[in-house]
Amino acid sequence: xxxxxxxxxxxxxxxxxxxxxxxxxxxxxxxxxxxxxxxxxxxxxxxxxxxxxxxxxxxxxxxxxxxxxxxxxxxxxxxxxxxxxxxxxxxxxxxxxxxxxxxxxxxxxxxxxxxxxxxxxxxxxxxxxxxxxxxxxxxxxxxxxxxxxxxxxxxxxxxxxxxxxxxxxxxxxxxxxxxxxxxxxxxxxxxxxxxxxxxxxxxxxxxxxxxxxxxxxxxxxxxxxxxxxxxxxxxxxxxxxxxxxxxxxxxxxxxxxxxxxxxxxxxxxxxxxxxxxxxxxxxxxxxxxxxxxxxxxxxxxxxxxxxxxxxxxxxxxxxxxxxxxxxxxxxxxxxxxxxxxxxxxxxxxxxxxxxxxxxxxxxxxxxxxxxxxxxxxxxxxxxxxxxxxxxxxxxxxxxxxxxxxxxxxxxxxxxxxxxxxxxxxxxxxxxxxxxxxxxxxxxxxxxxxxxxxxxxxxxxxxxxxxxxxxxxxxxxxxxxxxxxxxxxxxxxxxxxxxxxxxxxxxxxxxxxxxxxxxxxxxxxxxxxxxxxxxxxxxxxxxxxxxxxxxxxxxxxxxxxxxxxxxxxxxxxxxxxxxxxxxxxxxxxxxxxxxxxxxxxxxxxxxxxxxxxxxxxxxxxxxxxxxxxxxxxxxxxxxxxxxxxxxxxxxxxxxxxxxxxxxxxxxxxxxxxxxxxxxxxxxxxxxxxxxxxxxxxxxxxxxxxxxxxxxxxxxxxxxxxxxxxxxxx
Amino acid sequence: xxxxxxxxxxxxxxxxxxxxxxxxxxxxxxxxxxxxxxxxxxxxxxxxxxxxxxxxxxxxxxxxxxxxxxxxxxxxxxxxxxxxxxxxxxxxxxxxxxxxxxxxxxxxxxxxxxxxxxxxxxxxxxxxxxxxxxxxxxxxxxxxxxxxxxxxxx
Numbered sequence: 001x002x003x004x005x006x007x008x009x010x011x012x013x014x015x016x017x018x019x020x021x022x023x024x025x026x027x028x029x030x031x032x033x034x035x036x037x038x039x040x041x042x043x044x045x046x047x048x049x050x051x052x053x054x055x056x057x058x059x060x061x062x063x064x065x066x067x068x069x070x071x072x073x074x075x076x077x078x079x080x081x082x083x084x085x086x087x088x089x090x091x092x093x094x095x096x097x098x099x100x101x102x103x104x105x106x107x108x109x110x111x112x113x114x115x116x117x118x119x120x121x122x123x124x125x126x127x128x129x130x131x132x133x134x135x136x137x138x139x140x141x142x143x144x145x146x147x148x149x150x151x152x153x154x155x156x157x158x159x160x161x162x163x164x165x166x167x168x169x170x171x172x173x174x175x176x177x178x179x180x181x182x183x184x185x186x187x188x189x190x191x192x193x194x195x196x197x198x199x200x201x202x203x204x205x206x207x208x209x210x211x212x213x214x215x216x217x218x219x220x221x222x223x224x225x226x227x228x229x230x231x232x233x234x235x236x237x238x239x240x241x242x243x244x245x246x247x248x249x250x251x252x253x254x255x256x257x258x259x260x261x262x263x264x265x266x267x268x269x270x271x272x273x274x275x276x277x278x279x280x281x282x283x284x285x286x287x288x289x290x291x292x293x294x295x296x297x298x299x300x301x302x303x304x305x306x307x308x309x310x311x312x313x314x315x316x317x318x319x320x321x322x323x324x325x326x327x328x329x330x331x332x333x334x335x336x337x338x339x340x341x342x343x344x345x346x347x348x349x350x351x352x353x354x355x356x357x358x359x360x361x362x363x364x365x366x367x368x369x370x371x372x373x374x375x376x377x378x379x380x381x382x383x384x385x386x387x388x389x390x391x392x393x394x395x396x397x398x399x400x401x402x403x404x405x406x407x408x409x410x411x412x413x414x415x416x417x418x419x420x421x422x423x424x425x426x427x428x429x430x431x432x433x434x435x436x437x438x439x440x441x442x443x444x445x446x447x448x449x450x451x452x453x454x455x456x457x458x459x460x461x462x463x464x465x466x467x468x469x470x471x472x473x474x475x476x477x478x479x480x481x482x483x484x485x486x487x488x489x490x491x492x493x494x495x496x497x498x499x500x501x502x503x504x505x506x507x508x509x510x511x512x513x514x515x516x517x518x519x520x521x522x523x524x525x526x527x528x529x530x531x532x533x534x535x536x537x538x539x540x541x542x543x544x545x546x547x548x549x550x551x552x553x554x555x556x557x558x559x560x561x562x563x564x565x566x567x568x569x570x571x572x573x574x575x576x577x578x579x580x581x582x583x584x585x586x587x588x589x590x591x592x593x594x595x596x597x598x599x600x601x602x603x604x605x606x607x608x609x610x611x612x613x614x615x616x617x618x619x620x621x622x623x624x625x626x627x628x629x630x631x632x633x634x635x636x637x638x639x640x641x642x643x644x645x646x647x648x649x650x651x652x653x654x655x656x657x658x659x660x661x662x663x664x665x666x667x668x669x670x671x672x673x674x675x676x677x678x679x680x681x682x683x684x685x686x687x688x689x690x691x692x693x694x695x696x697x698x699x700x701x702x703x704x705x706x707x708x709x710x711x712x713x714x715x716x717x718x719x720x721x722x723x724x725x726x727x728x
Numbered sequence: 729x730x731x732x733x734x735x736x737x738x739x740x741x742x743x744x745x746x747x748x749x750x751x752x753x754x755x756x757x758x759x760x761x762x763x764x765x766x767x768x769x770x771x772x773x774x775x776x777x778x779x780x781x782x783x784x785x786x787x788x789x790x791x792x793x794x795x796x797x798x799x800x801x802x803x804x805x806x807x808x809x810x811x812x813x814x815x816x817x818x819x820x821x822x823x824x825x826x827x828x829x830x831x832x833x834x835x836x837x838x839x840x841x842x843x844x845x846x847x848x849x850x851x852x853x854x855x856x857x858x859x860x861x862x863x864x865x866x867x868x869x870x871x872x873x874x875x876x877x878x879x880x881x882x
Binding site: 470472 | 812
């Protein structure tokens, strides 16, 4: 791989290859059927590449190789390799193998003793089909008979690092070797392919981009590694020498780019070492330049740049892996191990090239082995990533579970809290409810009390009127009786005087006495007065009786049940009670129609009449001071209803309060003058009779109240208990 | 001072009350009755009353209003209000506006009423006597003054 070249470059800097004394002779004894002969050849550098075979043969500048695998470094020169082979074995079909498929130009010359030569031209400049053997390495038949020797020239030229791993052996052993090589390459290729497919499948199944990067990386590694073996040229583009030549420059750069991209993705460098990641852009740039140079056929510069870049990239990758490993990211461990394997492989490979380690199958394939191990280990790492992902997932699941549990716990707690709250609220509500019930009870009681108070107030008002009405007759009855008594005494005295007149007595004296007494007591006046006084007593008693009757009629004691009643009687009784307030100043005009009896609660209706008439009287008293007050009471009837209307010419009701007059506690009277319940109670009573109250009023001209009472509500409402609730 | 018969005016819209009152007190006092405030005012023009009694509740003009209306013209008679029902407003009005000396409720007590009228008359008489005496005193004073001047001149 490219790293190999990078390291070789380092070695080259440290150890300039030297060329020893002439050796040039290879003795093939047959003890080993196959031998490396790199250290037994002479090498001539042809700087221009323009030397002819004769010139090369004749040159004295050949120098002996000292390395098993001669390393000629990076050079634009052509190199002539001269060696003589003495075949001491029993095989006469010896073959030479240049185990370096990446030579641009390989020419093989068999020098005849007479100086003439046969030539064979191979290399990447030639299409693969020109080769005799279908192998990427270069194979030449030596045609040395047993116990003879021959001289050969091999001209090589390459833009890449020139290494000359030369192998000499019998045909069978060489082919065996090639078979072994193919098998090992196949093994490597197989491993790589499996890894490729494996990661590709994983990518398809879990869609993690790392795997795709890795697959791309593996593909490029395969191309690069197999390029070293010359397989792509053999199998992929046998007729495109351009690819064969340029592949050696392009693939290493691509590997570098893919490797860096994969590294960053795999190790999450962007998270761990974001600043270091930026350095890789420089490498991308350098690689791009290198590839551009290769495409422009400026090979030396391209190769040099690529090698230097590769060297720094390998160190950079190692450094990043270590840094991230230190940060505790597990995949970095896998990467480090894999990378170490690969580097070890590369080192072994190079040490082999420098002869420090023996040239054997292990050392020869150490790089591929390292690469395979690298790929496998990184795959492990990727697999471990799945593990890590799984673990992370499990952890997150566990975390989610913890969170869930926590949530559940909280929900439970909140539930408990809510329940407590609900319980508390419920208790509070129950308490409130209880309080409200108490309040309602209180209110009911208050209402009852208020209704009672209204009754009392009405009664008080009534009493004021009635007291005056009753006190007057009582007053004159009482004093009349006294006066009558006194007059009767006077009459008695007079009668006694008359009684003293006996037939025997002197009547004149007596008569004078009587006459004086008559004068004294003003008899004529007294007798007239007595009549008047008796009339007064009579009237007084009559009026008192009337009032008491009216009172009884009005209150209808013991008549809370529905019964047929004459409304006119109720109206008259009410008027009698109100007489004191009406007297003199207000005229009451009755326009009674023929309405007959009505099924009703007479006492209740009288209360309604009383309330309406009281209001009318007050309205009239407020409006006028003279005697022009007029209340018209009219009754009439149609098929369904009886109508009772009260018209007054009082102050009237302002329209803004007309809607409120039936509201409880609404009053226009001053405090203590009215409860504000009169009309509201009246309304309730009429409602209980299934009737209604209509109000027409104009401020200043008076008010008309019309009661509409349906006939036959006894059928509608057999249960009369509701009425009691209103007023009892 | 010779015994003078007390002249009493009683105003009430209830004719029976007027009759009763007259029957009760005609022997003691000189009783005049009126059925309304107007009639009362008419009587006031003809007679000089010592005591005026009136019912409070009357159509048109109430007792207090009647009393209030006559104060300016006839300030001397003692004013008494008689009412069938004690209404605190009426009482307050009677004192402040009608300047009544007594407040009597119906049904009245004959003795109490009689004494009230007599006491009222006494007050009236005392006031009149006071005025007369003052007049006499002034006269005497004038005579004395005159005599003193005569003496001083002579």
